[in-house]
Amino acid sequence: MPWESLLFLLALLCAGLITPGPNNLTCTVHAVVHGKKSNVSLITGMAVGFVSIHFICGFAVDYFEDDGPISTIMDIVGSLFMFLIAFAIIYLGRSERIQDFPEIIPRLGFKTGLLMQYVNGKEWMMVFMLMSMFLTDFGGGVLGIIIISTITTSGGVLAMIIWSNIGEKIKSKTSQPNFIKNTFTILGSLLLILSILITIRSL
DSSP: OOHHHHHHHHHHHHHHHHOOOHHHHHHHHHHHHHOGGGHHHHHHHHHHHHHHHHHHHHHHGGGOOTTSHHHHHHHHHHHHHHHHHHHHHHHHHHSGGGGGHHHHSOOOOHHHHHHHHHTOHHHHHHHHHHHHHHTTTTTSHHHHHHHHHHHHHHHHHHHHHHHHHHHHHHHTTTTSTTHHHHHHHHHHHHHHHHHHHHHHHHO
């Protein structure tokens, strides 16, 4: 196993810990509304979906072209998905109804977490990239897929737990005037900025 490949994956995990991506921000907002314990089934669904994408990409990587039409479609879908979540969070933050946030934001669970992974085109592209770059380095085949998915999913779950705890801390201050509105606006804006940067990079 080349150490360079392992170090790259670990660096990617560190970036995932601090990056306000769709999964992390969804966990944060959901924890603000319903508490961090409510995220257990949500995160489980996200993890299962993420692992399944690794296996799909791992088996299909030899038939995938980086600059083909499938890649373009995934880029478009991924960008729309991230922009949609960002605008939804910002809209909630600026809405007067946000003061009644426990009633207007539904409790999310396993199925939502799972489906979120399948509609996130950027996630598909990232996993395809990892598989095309490192699958052979980690033994190839099922073994390589298991090793890569174990490393990346562990980091992703850790990141979502950390962001859920951030949401729990925010929840403890929701009684302060305008705190929820400002928090949702900031979180949505962070995701919007990230979405713009990723979209520009992929053009």
